[in-house]
Amino acid sequence: MSTASFELPFLAPANPPEKASVEGLEDKWSIAWDEAGVYRFNRAATREQIYSIDTPPPTVSGSLHVGHVFSYTHTDVVARFKRMSGYEVYYPMGWDDNGLPTERRVQNYFGVRCDPSLPYVENFTPPFEGGDNKSSKAADQIPIGRKNFIELCERLTQEDEKQFEALWRRLGLSVDWAQTYQTISPAAVAVSQKAFLNNLARGEAYQSMAPTLWDVTFRTAVAQAELEDRDQPGSYHRLGFDGPEGKVFIETTRPELLAACVALVAHPDDDRYKALIGKTVRTPLFEVEVPVVAHRLAQIDKGSGIAMICTFGDVTDVIWWRELDLPNRAIIGFDGRIQAEAPEGIETERGLASFAEIAGKTVFSAKQRIVEMLQESGDMIGDARPITHPVKFFEKGDKPLEIVSTRQWYIRNGGRDADMREALIAKGKKLAFHPDFMRVRYENWVNGLTGDWLISRQRFFGVPIPVWYQLDANGEPMFETPLVPAVESLPIDPSSDVPAGFTESQRGIAGGFVGEVDIMDTWATSSLTPQLAGGWIEDPEKYAKVFPFDLRPQGQDIIRTWLFSTLLRSHQESDQLPWSNAAISGWILDPDRKKMSKSKGNVVVPAEPIDNHGADAVRYWAAAARLGTDAAFDEGQMKVGRRLAIKILNAAKFALSFEVPTGYTAVTEPLDQSMLLALADVVRDATTAFENYDHTKALELAEGFFWKFTDDYLELVKERAYGQGGVTEDQQASAAIALRKALHVMLRLFAPFLPYATEEVWSWWQTEGGSIHRAAWPKASELTDALDTANAPLLSLASVAVGGVRKAKSDAKVSMRSEVQTAVLRAPAAQLASLRLLAGDLRAVGRIWQIEFEEGSELEMTDIVFAEEQSQ
RNA sequence: GGGCGUAUGGCGUAGUGGUAGCGCGCUUCCUUCACACGGAAGAGGUCACUGGUUCGAUCCCAGUUACGCCCA
Structure with a gap:
């Protein structure tokens, strides 16, 4: 037997407090961690030693709610596991203050x-x-x-x-607070602009004059990813067009666009209109001759089966206009009002007079006026027929989008290039999604792209598109040949900076230059978080060590935006996946299982649950939810987490209270060995679960074992550990050592989930090695060395026996402390042999004076006879 | 309309081709020598529905229904 008892860390002398409490641990330890730099990233590490996280930058001007706590906890749990597993974790924090x-x-x-x-x-x-x-x-x-x-x-x-x-620190996120970035910072602007200029140089960024979905409130173009359909009330208006053989009736929800009508369209297979195709009809009020055309997208069963094509009422109009090569007679301006001038095509006196009636009006009042005029002229048949139909909105807007023709910047994203889509899908297949089925959402999005990524926004605050245009002799901008800045000069603002070879005095003057006024879509910056977080421009050495990142944690709702656009930019910039794993968190639902959102008014402010239950408790609740699965806001779960944290403190205090006699280091008792062997299995399985990004399973395993440990094992060895009941020093030492050894391992299993309680306990006796959060993740071999695996089943057998005694006492409604005169333990022969080894511990835990061992078909504790004076 | 996911005791959730675990809650009981911010015991489920595969399905397949999310 070894004599170097305190050389093993778990045998170190312990100083648990009189009364253990979870109160105040957050303040105590978050400050200590910060001062000790426990989570500081050591950039001397090699790429192989680093685990890097592309943390989602929260929108700082958005309000905090528990959803943040939920998903960030998932990431932190992984970060802590990886750190303990020996990785140097690069865990930065960004702030999204753009937009x-x-x-x-x-x-x-x-x-x-x-x-x-x-x-x-x-x-x-x-x-x-x-x-x-x-x-x-x-x-x-x-x-x-x-x-x-x-x-x-x-x-x-x-x-x-x-x-x-402050919230993140209290929650215990193990972020390196020296590694932060802001999406609004000059460095971020430089990154966005450099990436854009690279796109431009490679031909991936281009400008185009095209019909664009336009939000009239924000006066900006809107990208496909920012659209949403909302059901809106509308109504069908039945209008008559003069055709070669009498009236042709169409039904439209947008009569105010009649002046922008460029054709009527019917399905090529629609017999009712076959004869009309190729002929022309005359629009009511405006008296414009427009062709009747055929197209597969015309819906036979909708309205009268023939529709008017306007420039532009909806996105189908854009397709028709493009594919059928129709003229552009747009009448809606950037402000959402009907333009002052009638479009080409309206030439008759009556037509011009009709247009004058609606010029300058909003879409809403133009519609009213047009309907009045159509009813007066008899061109509208009957009353408007109310319907509900989907209408496109900017997700942050509250007026329907219009379509106007504008010059915009685009980045190629595969929307018009099947080969590129395929390449992007192939990249997606190499990315490990957690859970895996989330990949389908990415693939659906890529396959459903209908156009390139519109990145220019007609806003003022954001990353300026870094180009100027030379003005020709007439003062017209030469858009085809933009002037670009040198990369070294970034960031630049074309509205105040001057292109090379020009002076400020030439701004806006013929032969001079003009700056691009548009800014970029916020996703054009957000898609570069790996470059921002990793120091692409300002710290290439670090960037090479952290990129591609190991993990991208994010919400499922922004797979099509953030995940896709980030993947796209890396694909273009370096033909690499930006990360190897994507961990997708679910939603937080309120207790009624409704999605929590500001508009529903059911948001819970995160500080409250942390105040009420403690950070470990809130983390426990969050960590108990699997990736990709929605979770209800559940204070009950937090109470369970709090109870677990308190129980760990108390159990630890107890386990550490038993003296290990000098000179003893071995766990010799079969029951003690059995407990450690069971824990070894837990370590193995929890490690595998964690490596598979299944933190829930790891927590469950640790927790399940811990309760078994306190409820059964601790009770079984209590007396022996006290040295009571005539046990030998060997037997006492075995228990005391096993308790400490188990605690030493269990604390580390819980450390990623409950960083405060585990650190508190660790500090009672692990004063040499520093924080538990830099301690090595436990290995099964720490436990199994020198143990006899034949003892493995003992703890379970003992549990059953203990359960039998407890049940008898509970049925008799007596205290668990009441004495038992005799009891019979019946079991199959094979088990009986093992159980005899535990006789002492079983007698102690059940306060049984005498146990008879008998052979039986299954394990049971029976014939319990209470001692006289106890069964009153 | 398309895609994805979910459906297990009152609630929240694991899970496996051989007729189910766990937590909360509930019932009963036990006090304070680790923990009353505690402990013990117990009741409670035709695993959404309908077919199919199979010796056998909660688990596999098909369909239906409901709910959630994403997209049109």
């Missing part, structure tokens, strides 16, 4: 608006601070330049970032 929510908040908070044409003002003071977040009137807002506006954005979002960081 409309920030822009709006800054406008309202400071009473300003962005006008990129204005110069930068040093030491600008906004008119007021701390606006009430209600929309202030645009007229009252002071226009300021882009740089000033962004400075204000940074000021405001810094406050938000502090709030988030």
Whole structure:
């Protein structure tokens, strides 16, 4: 037997407190971790030693809710497991402060608006601070330049970032807080612009004049990924067109676009209209001769089966216009109103007069006026027939989208290139999705792309598209040959910076230049989080070590946006997958299983549950939900988590209270060996589960074992560990050592889930090795060395026997402490032999004076006779 | 309309081709020498429905229904 008893870490002397409590652990340890730099990334590590995470940057101006806590906990659990497994974990945090929510908040908070044409003002003071977040009137807002506006954005979002960081720290995210980035920062702008210029140089970015889905409220183009269909009330209006053989009736929901009608369309197989195809009809009111054409997308069973094609009422109109080579008679302007000038084609006096009636009106009032006019002229048959139909909206907008013709920037994404789609699908197959079925959502999206990625936005706040255009002799911009900045000069703002070879005085002058005014879609920046987080531009050495990342955690709702666009950019930039794993978290539902969202008003602020139950408890609730599965906000689960954390503290205090006599290091008792062997199995299985991104299973295994450990094992060895009941020093030592050994392993199994409680216990006696969160993930071999595997089944057998005694006592409604005179343990012969080894422990736990061993068909504890004075 | 997922005791959830576990809640009981922020015992399920494959299905296949999400 070894004599070097304290050389084994779990034999170190322990100092548990008088009273263990989970209260205050968050403050105590989050500060200690920060000071010790427990989660600091060591960049000296090699690529193979690094596990890097492309953390989702939360939208800082959005409100915090428990959904954040949920998915970020999933990531943290993985990060902690990997760190303990020996990886140097690169776990940065980003802040998404780009986009409309920030822009709006800054406008309202400071009473300003962005006008990129204005110069930068040093030491600008906004008119007021701390606006009430209600929309202030645009007229009252002071226009300021882009740089000033962004400075204000940074000021405001810094406050938000502090709030988030404080929450994350309390929750115990093991983020390296030295590694943060902001999507609004100059570095992020430079990354976005560099990637864009690379796209441009490779021919992946291009401009095009095209019909574009347009939000009239935000006055900006909207990309496919930002669309959503909403069911809207509408009505069919039956209109008569003059045809060669009398009236042709169509039904339309958008009579106000009659002036933009360029053709009627019917299905080529529709017998009713076959004769009309190729002929022309005359539009009512505007008296324009338009052709009748055939196209497969015309729906035979909808309305009268023949429809008018307008430029542009919906996306089908765009397809028809493009495929049938029809003229463009667009009448809706960027402001959503009917343009002042009648389009080409309307020439008759009556036609022009009709148009004058609607010119300048909103779509809504133009529709009213047109209907009145059609009813007066008798061209509309009957009343409008109300229907409900899907209409396209910008996901953040509240007016239906219009389609207007504009010059926009696009990035090729495979929407018009089947080979590229195939290449992207092939990349997706190499990405390990957790859970795996989420890959289908990615593939569906790629296969369903209908056009390239529209990245230009007609907003003011965001990453400027970094190009200028030379002006020709007439002062017209030469869009085909944009002027680009040198990569070293990034970031640039074309509205204030000047292209090489020009001076500021030439801005806007014929022969001079003009800056691009559009900015990029926020996803054009978000799609570069691996480059932003990894230091693509400013720290290439680090970037080479963390890219491609090991993990992208994210929500299932943004597979088509964030996941896809990130994958796309890496595909284009380096023909690589940006990460090897994607962990997809589910939704948080409220207790009624409705999705939590601000609009439903059922959002729970995350600080509350942490205050009420503790960070470990909230983490336990989150970690108990599998990836990809929705989870209900469940305070009951948090209470269970809290109970577990408290139980760990108390069980640990107890286990550590037993002295290990000097000179003993071995676990010799069969029951003790059995417990450690069972724990070894748990370690093996939990490790496998974790490696498969199944943290839930790992938690379940650890938890299941722990309760067995406290309920049965601890009770069984209590007396022996105290050295009571005439046990030998060997037997006492075996119990004390086994308890510590098991605790040493269990704490590490729980550490990724309950970082506070486990660290607290660790600190009671593991003072040499530092934080548990840098301790090595347990190995089964730590436990199984020198143990006899034949003892493995003993603990389970003992549990059954203990259960029998307990049941008898419970049925007799007596205390578990009541004494038992005699009991019979019946079991098959093979088990009986093993059970005899446990006689001492069984007698102790059941307070049984005498156990008779008898052979029987199955294991049971029977014929329990209580001692006289106890069974009152 | 298409895709994906889910459907297991009151609620929340595991799980396996050989007729089900766990937690909460519930019932009964036990107090304080690790833990009353505790412990023990117990009741409670025709595994959504209909077919099929199979000696046998909660698990595999097909269909139906309901719900959720994504897309049209």
